[in-house]
Amino acid sequence: MTSSHSRVVRLAVGTLFAAALGVASAADQPVIGLITKTDTNPFFVKMKEGAQAAATAKGAKLLSAAGKADGDNAGQVTAIENMIAGGAKTILITPSDSKAIVPAIKKAQAQGVMFIALDSPADPMEATDALFATDNYKAGVLIGQYAKAAMAGKAVKIATLDLFPGHPVGAQRHNGFMSGFGLKAADAKSNELSKSSEIVCMADSFGDQAKGQTAMENCLQKNPDINVVYTINEPAAAGAYQALKAAGKEKGVVIVSVDGGCAGVKNVKAGVIAATSQQYPLKMASLGVDAGVEYAKTGKKAKGYTDTGVTLITDKPMTGVESKDTKVGTDLCWGNK
Amino acid sequence: MATRSPLPPLATLGPLIALVLAVAFFATQSDRFLSVQNFSLILQQVMVVGTIAIGQTLIILTAGIDLSCGMVMALGGIVMTKLATTAGMNPYAAVACGMLVCMGFGLVNGLLVTRIRLPSFIVTLGTMNIAFAVTQLYSGAQTITDLPPEMVFFGSTFTIGGAAINYGTLLMIALYAFTWWALRDTQPGRHIYAVGNNPEATRLTGIATDKVLLMVYVTAGLFYGIASLLSVARTGVGDPNAGQTENLDAITAVVLGGTSLFGGRGIVLGSLLGALIVGVFRNGLTLMGVPSVYQVLITGVLVILAVTTDQLSRRGAR
Amino acid sequence: MNTQPLDTPPLVMEARGLVKRYGQVVALDGVDFELRAGEIMAVIGDNGAGKSSLIKALSGATIPDEGEIRLDGKPIHFKSPMDARREGIETVYQDLAVAPAMTIAENLFLGREIIKPGLFARWFRVIDKTRMLEESIARMNDLKVGIRSMTQAVETLSGGQRQCVAVARSAAFARHVVILDEPTAALGVKEGNMVLELIRRVRDKGLPVILISHNMPHVFEIADRIHIARLGKRACIVNPKKISMSDTVAVMTGAMRPDELPAEALA
Numbered sequence: 001m002t003s004s005h006s007r008v009v010r011l012a013v014g015t016l017f018a019a020a021l022g023v024a025s026a027a028d029q030p031v032i033g034l035i036t037k038t039d040t041n042p043f044f045v046k047m048k049e050g051a052q053a054a055a056t057a058k059g060a061k062l063l064s065a066a067g068k069a070d071g072d073n074a075g076q077v078t079a080i081e082n083m084i085a086g087g088a089k090t091i092l093i094t095p096s097d098s099k100a101i102v103p104a105i106k107k108a109q110a111q112g113v114m115f116i117a118l119d120s121p122a123d124p125m126e127a128t129d130a131l132f133a134t135d136n137y138k139a140g141v142l143i144g145q146y147a148k149a150a151m152a153g154k155a156v157k158i159a160t161l162d163l164f165p166g167h168p169v170g171a172q173r174h175n176g177f178m179s180g181f182g183l184k185a186a187d188a189k190s191n192e193l194s195k196s197s198e199i200v201c202m203a204d205s206f207g208d209q210a211k212g213q214t215a216m217e218n219c220l221q222k223n224p225d226i227n228v229v230y231t232i233n234e235p236a237a238a239g240a241y242q243a244l245k246a247a248g249k250e251k252g253v254v255i256v257s258v259d260g261g262c263a264g265v266k267n268v269k270a271g272v273i274a275a276t277s278q279q280y281p282l283k284m285a286s287l288g289v290d291a292g293v294e295y296a297k298t299g300k301k302a303k304g305y306t307d308t309g310v311t312l313i314t315d316k317p318m319t320g321v322e323s324k325d326t327k328v329g330t331d332l333c334w335g336n337k
Numbered sequence: 338m339a340t341r342s343p344l345p346p347l348a349t350l351g352p353l354i355a356l357v358l359a360v361a362f363f364a365t366q367s368d369r370f371l372s373v374q375n376f377s378l379i380l381q382q383v384m385v386v387g388t389i390a391i392g393q394t395l396i397i398l399t400a401g402i403d404l405s406c407g408m409v410m411a412l413g414g415i416v417m418t419k420l421a422t423t424a425g426m427n428p429y430a431a432v433a434c435g436m437l438v439c440m441g442f443g444l445v446n447g448l449l450v451t452r453i454r455l456p457s458f459i460v461t462l463g464t465m466n467i468a469f470a471v472t473q474l475y476s477g478a479q480t481i482t483d484l485p486p487e488m489v490f491f492g493s494t495f496t497i498g499g500a501a502i503n504y505g506t507l508l509m510i511a512l513y514a515f516t517w518w519a520l521r522d523t524q525p526g527r528h529i530y531a532v533g534n535n536p537e538a539t540r541l542t543g544i545a546t547d548k549v550l551l552m553v554y555v556t557a558g559l560f561y562g563i564a565s566l567l568s569v570a571r572t573g574v575g576d577p578n579a580g581q582t583e584n585l586d587a588i589t590a591v592v593l594g595g596t597s598l599f600g601g602r603g604i605v606l607g608s609l610l611g612a613l614i615v616g617v618f619r620n621g622l623t624l625m626g627v628p629s630v631y632q633v634l635i636t637g638v639l640v641i642l643a644v645t646t647d648q649l650s651r652r653g654a655r
Numbered sequence: 656m657n658t659q660p661l662d663t664p665p666l667v668m669e670a671r672g673l674v675k676r677y678g679q680v681v682a683l684d685g686v687d688f689e690l691r692a693g694e695i696m697a698v699i700g701d702n703g704a705g706k707s708s709l710i711k712a713l714s715g716a717t718i719p720d721e722g723e724i725r726l727d728g729k730p731i732h733f734k735s736p737m738d739a740r741r742e743g744i745e746t747v748y749q750d751l752a753v754a755p756a757m758t759i760a761e762n763l764f765l766g767r768e769i770i771k772p773g774l775f776a777r778w779f780r781v782i783d784k785t786r787m788l789e790e791s792i793a794r795m796n797d798l799k800v801g802i803r804s805m806t807q808a809v810e811t812l813s814g815g816q817r818q819c820v821a822v823a824r825s826a827a828f829a830r831h832v833v834i835l836d837e838p839t840a841a842l843g844v845k846e847g848n849m850v851l852e853l854i855r856r857v858r859d860k861g862l863p864v865i866l867i868s869h870n871m872p873h874v875f876e877i878a879d880r881i882h883i884a885r886l887g888k889r890a891c892i893v894n895p896k897k898i899s900m901s902d903t904v905a906v907m908t909g910a911m912r913p914d915e916l917p918a919e920a921l922a
Contacts, residue, residue, distance in 0.1 A: 039473075040473050040578065041478070042479055164629075165628065165630060201623070202626075203623055204629040208576075208578065209480070209572050210385075210568070210571070210579060211582075214382050215623070217378055217382065218378075218619070218623035221375055221378060221620065221623075222367070222623060222626075235480065235576075238572075238574065239572065242571075242572060242573055246492075246494070263479070263480060263482065266482075335479065336477065522781055522782055523779050523780050523781050523782060524768045524770065524780035524781075525780060527757070527761060527768065527782065530756070530757060531754045531761075531765060534755060534757060535752070535754045535755065537750070538751070538752035538753055538754055538765075539765070539766070542765045542766035543736075543740060543766045543767075544765070544766045601754065601756045601757075
């Protein structure tokens with residue numbers, strides 16, 4: 001071998017070695033996918049931000065995608081396929097359609113991908129390896145207990161502004177509220193909205209402020225003496241308040257809600273919402289990323305249901321119902337502070 | 338041989354009859370239905386869709402359709418509220434900016450239809466998505482609150498004889514009255530009908546059909562802008578997710594009101610009736626305690642009935 | 656060319672050597688045309704003979720590649736049908752150019768609506784419906800068109816009545832020439848006669864008429880002279896009173912040459 005020849009060989013081997021090292025270190029970086037229902041609901045926007053922050057902190061790579069709208073199952077299936085192609089070994093997902101997504105999950109699990117459901121379970125719950133979510137039933141129970149205490153034995157006429165028929169989260173919060181209030185209701189497994197004679201009006205708000213307002217107006221028209229309003233989320237609660245204010249009735253009515261977004265906590269502080277159950281999407285996301293990194297490093301899968309917690313936030317605490325004030329609520333809230 | 342002109346076609350009397358029947362029915366089902374207060378409420382609830390429907394009527398009269406109406410309205414709402422709060426702009430100026438943005442989208446729609454000769458269905462399908470995305474991006478997907486009081490003026494009410502009347506509904510009714518008159522009695526109004534009825538003939542008589550279409554799209558944009566102000570005033574917030582169902586709801590109101598999708602026929606007051614029919618059903622069913630999904634079912638059935646009646650009455654007139 | 660008798664009416668419209676090519680196809684191959692005051696000139700010819708291209712050139716719908724058109728002796732260059740209309744030439748197209756859902760009065764004034772006086776009315780361009788209605792009734796009565804109500808929709812009229820509305824519209828606004836493209840096509844006997852009567856009255860009011868038609872009996876009934884188009888040129892002008900229908904058709908199809916006609920047949 002001539003000296004120049006050997007120099008070329010050394011150079012070549014050196015480059016190959018460096019390249020192999022590069023590939024190896026890239027292969028070491030865990031790739032985690034996050035698929036939310038939509039890109040537009042602030043809840044999911046915050047969840048994505050939390051996941052990104054956790055991923056950066058742990059040196060993982062985050063791929064994210066979402067369906068086009070609530071219920072867009074096909075979009076989520078496509079996202080799963082794309083992420084596997086992108087090297088994701090763990091996928092965090094908030095399923096738009098809890099039943100329809102299961103076959104796609106099973107197919108991916110057969111290739112060794114770990115699935116963690118965030119915020120809402122797949123159906124059956126065991127279809128994913130793990131579930132990190134709010135206990136939506138408990139969220140309802142807390143505000144139900146609060147409302148009962150706040151009404152202190154007065155005769156109640158309750159209006160419920162629900163999501164829309166058949167949605168598990170909508171049913172769990174509604175039935176939990178009833179149960180916490182002391183009314184007979186279905187358990188956490190049901191998708192049906194329970195009724196009772198104390199509930200004088202049940203309307204669908206679709207989680208939307210304007211529709212919540214219209215629903216509340218029509219309910220008030222039916223029963224001008226409504227004094228308790230359960231709402232599926234804080235935009236619906238804001239709409240309900242607008243309707244009550246326009247009718248001059250906002251002072252005597254207790255509005256309770258679920259979510260704990262920063263805008264909602266502001267409304268609790270302003271007295272629009274009496275109490276809200278705060279949930280923690282950022283915690284769901286960061287727990288999910290942690291689990292993904294753990295799986296990539298040790299091969300150990302996350303399992304079962306982890307309650308990411310729910311806290312009752314109110315500035316008018318009631319005895320017998322544990323709660324925190326809006327200062328804590330604002331510290332922990334998700335959204336734009 | 339010459340026949341006398343027939344009664345107004347069933348398509349225009351139809352919605353009035355349907356509305357009267359619906360009101361009569363619900364009055365029997367709930368004693369809370371038939372009151373000035375309740376009707377004032379229903380008018381407030383349809384005020385946003387009703388105003389959007391005016392613009393949509395103009396476009397459908399030219400045998401076009403606008404799928405972007407609700408999204409453009411939402412964008413207008415976000416622009417005006419964000420400028421008034423975050424940018425601290427004078428509220429009147431902010432409102433004007435919001436309306437100008439809506440008219441801008443109308444101009445884009447109109448130019449694509451007249452210059453590039455794209456079908457309005459396709460054009461507005463595209464601008465619908467663009468408007469939606471711009472709204473989400475500009476608002477950061479957050480609702481905008483703490484609005485200056487001038488901006489929510491049209492949401493407030495005054496009392497007459499014990500009933501609360503809303504300023505926004507008065508504005509909507511005034512807009513309907515003006516548009517009805519303009520379409521009936523002014524040259525630009527009649528030209529809109531002519532362009533929709535027979536665009537080739539209209540062109541041959543020397544009318545600048547492209548100018549007419551452009552004017553229609555920009556004017557529709559103005560109505561969407563006014564609707565965005567009414568929406569902001571009613572809810573008290575700038576909501577980036579507003580307007581999504583208003584898209585199809587506005588078209589439903591126009592169709593229920595008897596305006597033909599083929600262009601050239603229809604009365605704008607019909608669209609108000611169409612919007613009221615949907616509002617009456619929603620209000621009446623809630624008073625009866627019937628689940629909201631039935632309202633959706635009934636709306637679908639009514640739309641089919643409306644279009645069928647229109648077709649049959651037209652065949653009968655020949 | 657015959658020597659003209661001294662009392663020949665003046666030429667209203669004249670065209671010399673018009674040429675129009677569409678790619679390889681030569682639609683007009685140096686065609687001449689003339690129209691005298693107070694006459695109905697029918698233009699006939701087989702398909703592809705150049706009838707429609709000639710009419711399009713005269714009405715401003717197309718611009719000829721070569722040749723000259725004169726109106727009242729003045730050369731003119733139409734760039735669009737609007738130019739022709741401005742010169743007082745009105746054309747009734749085969750599809751009538753009416754808006755079926757609108758009333759007769761509205762259709763008569765389509766594009767030329769009468770605006771009410773006053774600042775407010777002019778700003779909003781408010782239509783003077785009363786005057787438009789009166790004018791419509793007046794004009795239709797003038798032409799003796801028997802339609803009872805000007806406020807009925809055009810689509811409620813029979814085919815012949817619709818044709819009358821279109822013809823009356825052109826007669827109402829024309830100052831020089833009225834051009835009619837197949838006015839009696841698709842009409843029954845009675846309706847067709849109604850339209851012919853109207854055309855005659857238009858001529859009698861002093862407007863010369865150019866008429867394209869495939870309907871030989873109608874042409875022979877109403878035309879003062881007949882322009883026979885053939886192969887992008889004018890074969891000849893004939894006098895319907897002095898020539899048989901079959902001879903005319905023969906010249907039109909090429910079975911007979913114009914120089915085989917007796918001198919008195921030409922006009």
